[in-house]
Amino acid sequence: MSGGRKIRVLVCRGPTCGDLRDSAKIHAELERHVDRRGLGDHVILDWQSCFGQCQKGPNVLYREAKGREDKLHLAMAALVGSVKSAMHHAMTPERATGLLDRHLVSWGIRAAATPPALAPGPGHPSSAPLVQSNENHDKKRGPSEG
Numbered sequence: 638m639s640g641g642r643k644i645r646v647l648v649c650r651g652p653t654c655g656d657l658r659d660s661a662k663i664h665a666e667l668e669r670h671v672d673r674r675g676l677g678d679h680v681i682l683d684w685q686s687c688f689g690q691c692q693k694g695p696n697v698l699y700r701e702a703k704g705r706e707d708k709l710h711l712a713m714a715a716l717v718g719s720v721k722s723a724m725h726h727a728m729t730p731e732r733a734t735g736l737l738d739r740h741l742v743s744w745g746i747r748a749a750a751t752p753p754a755l756a757p758g759p760g761h762p763s764s765a766p767l768v769q770s771n772e773n774h775d776k777k778r779g780p781s782e783g
């Protein structure tokens with residue numbers, strides 16, 4: 638199913654997201670989550686210096702990885718790109734890992750790995766609606782997709 642596809646996750650470490658809002662905790666939790674869940678073949682985790690949306694931070698960009706893309710291109714493409722991409726604002730470590738799992742599955746990069754009996758409940762971040770995001774998908778989303 639995956640065909641070697643990957644998701645790139647960029648955590649902003651600019652002055653507002655990083656220094657004032659401690660986005661290092663988000664990056665560290667994402668790193669632990671990738672290790673714990675064995676997601677290393679599917680996830681490229683990196684930093685971004687600033688997305689220009691500081692007042693909404695801390696911000697995290699999830700984007701389907703397509704070959705080599707420089708970071709300036711990635712920041713611009715967050716809003717206008719032609720691949721699956723979503724910028725999320727006001728992030729916490731818990732939301733960041735939940736949304737990583739959600740995008741991996743909903744974008745068809747990785748099959749759901751959580752058995753139904755262990756699936757997160759309604760209050761878990763991965764089951765929350767994708768609010769505060771700039772979804773930018775190639776295909777239209779149906780009403781049942783969220």
Ligand code: FES
Nearest residue numbers: 649651654688691
């Ligand atoms: S510091 Fe994060 S968007 Fe500017």
